[in-house]
Amino acid sequence: MSYQAVRDNDCTIDPLAPGDLPEVMEIERCSYSHPWSEAVFLDCFRPDYRLWAFRHGGSLGGYAVVAYLYDEAHLLNLCVAKARRGEGAGRQLLRHLVARATHDGMQQTILEVRVSNSSAVALYESEGFRVIGHRPGYYPAANGREDAKVMALDLSTD
Numbered sequence: 001m002s003y004q005a006v007r008d009n010d011c012t013i014d015p016l017a018p019g020d021l022p023e024v025m026e027i028e029r030c031s032y033s034h035p036w037s038e039a040v041f042l043d044c045f046r047p048d049y050r051l052w053a054f055r056h057g058g059s060l061g062g063y064a065v066v067a068y069l070y071d072e073a074h075l076l077n078l079c080v081a082k083a084r085r086g087e088g089a090g091r092q093l094l095r096h097l098v099a100r101a102t103h104d105g106m107q108q109t110i111l112e113v114r115v116s117n118s119s120a121v122a123l124y125e126s127e128g129f130r131v132i133g134h135r136p137g138y139y140p141a142a143n144g145r146e147d148a149k150v151m152a153l154d155l156s157t158d
């Protein structure tokens with residue numbers, strides 16, 4: 001894959017590697033009520049997936065997992081370590097994956113987000129994503145299931 005690293009001060013966004021998974025799993029388990037397993041991450045190292053790492057001072061601060069299907073980039077996971085939140089890492093990762101998806105010819109970025117996840121929804125809306133649907137009971141939750149908002153960003157240039 002042709003790739004140009006993004007650098008901002010001491011921060012870099014580059015491809016996530018299987019060797020990052022110990023750090024990924026630590027962040028993942030601290031961030032979600034229902035975290036992905038390591039096997040799920042390992043299964044994402046495929047040609048039609050893009051996995052991005054946000055690094056700060058050499059350590060992993062966050063990551064994003066995107067699946068390409070035809071002309072659609074599906075954002076499956078966007079996560080920032082608790083200690084690094086509120087510093088712009090999530091926005092940088094999101095802008096990076098959107099720029100790469102556009103470069104790769106994708107026409108749309110799509111994602112699901114828990115209806116209760118107001119900080120993520122605010123981030124997506126501030127980057128131009130719009131709610132295009134609702135999936136009832138999409139996520140497991142402590143007391144049953146939780147609905148998802150489906151959000152999309154048009155990447156087409158015409």
Ligand SMILES: CC(C)(COP(=O)(O)OP(=O)(O)OC[C@H]1O[C@@H](n2cnc3c(N)ncnc32)[C@H](O)[C@@H]1OP(=O)(O)O)[C@@H](O)C(=O)NCCC(=O)NCCS
Binds near residue numbers: 077078085086112
């Ligand atoms: C959602 C998440 C990725 C945001 O990452 P972050 O690095 O903290 O976000 P940023 O610092 O780049 O902030 C970007 C925007 O997100 C929103 N946001 C971030 N934290 C917020 C908070 N605590 N409350 C409300 N809005 C918030 C704001 O709109 C913010 O823009 P602003 O700084 O101009 O107000 C992070 O909170 C996270 O990893 N959460 C756990 C995993 C998760 O829920 N992922 C999304 C799954 S769909």
